[in-house]
Amino acid sequence: MANIYCDHEKEHALAVQRAKEDILMHEDVEKISRIFHMLADPSRLKIVLALMKGEMCVYHLTEVCDGTQSGVSHQLRILRDNKIVKAKRLGKNVEYSIADEHIREIVEMGKAHLLCNTAE
Amino acid sequence: MANIYCDHEKEHALAVQRAKEDILMHEDVEKISRIFHMLADPSRLKIVLALMKGEMCVYHLTEVCDGTQSGVSHQLRILRDNKIVKAKRLGKNVEYSIADEHIREIVEMGKAHLLCNTAE
């Protein structure tokens, strides 16, 4: 499927072919990007970072994350809907925790990236 | 720093304390979330996924990603500004490649997450 627009057809052909071969379906790309989307907001990321230290109830999350009760609750709902965190009611409180262990690794990578770049 | 709102003070105290101890500064959280933000859009993620197979010029990226020239170019600019990809002019073409090796790992984690969840 050569085109006339690229002067470097030979060098690029391989990469293009490989990319097309196992290109993910649009639906899959959307699923992956949704995961990253969950961590792309500072408020949500703070919540996840806090929960990575241990389960916590909403009140403590608002305290640790320095947010409002409503704001934290709204973000928790989004994180819950996307299976990032899970909730467990304990009396008056609702205790949240990380629901997806992959998230831990992904966030750790993000932290590593930060450390690496601030060191530069 | 006890509070009267949580019935599970004892169980949570440790987690709250730990979370507060090495909580990241807001600025750091923003930096990390910005990285995830770059991957949180399907169009950008497609570009990154394609470039992970090898460097490519804009024309081929639009082809592989099934996007418009303008759209791809706009997203490339955002990725460039955020040091996710880098550009190198070769004649009429501009060849893009991954600028940050951490990104590779982070995206791979995202892919692994997808595979893991679709297998369920």
Next chain:
DNA sequence: TGAAATTATGAATAAATCTTCATATCTTCA
């Protein structure tokens, strides 16, 4: 130099999203 190829950019529109305010729901306990 001028035309064609390739990429970049500015503006505008539309869509998604975060935050806040007010209020509802649920639980415990007196």
Next chain:
DNA sequence: TGAAGATATGAAGATTTATTCATAATTTCA
């Protein structure tokens, strides 16, 4: 049962962001 604590939710407003259209800029080559 009713009040207070704790969390959830709906709606509104404001900001961000993605996409598209038109056009500019850069490079090659005849």
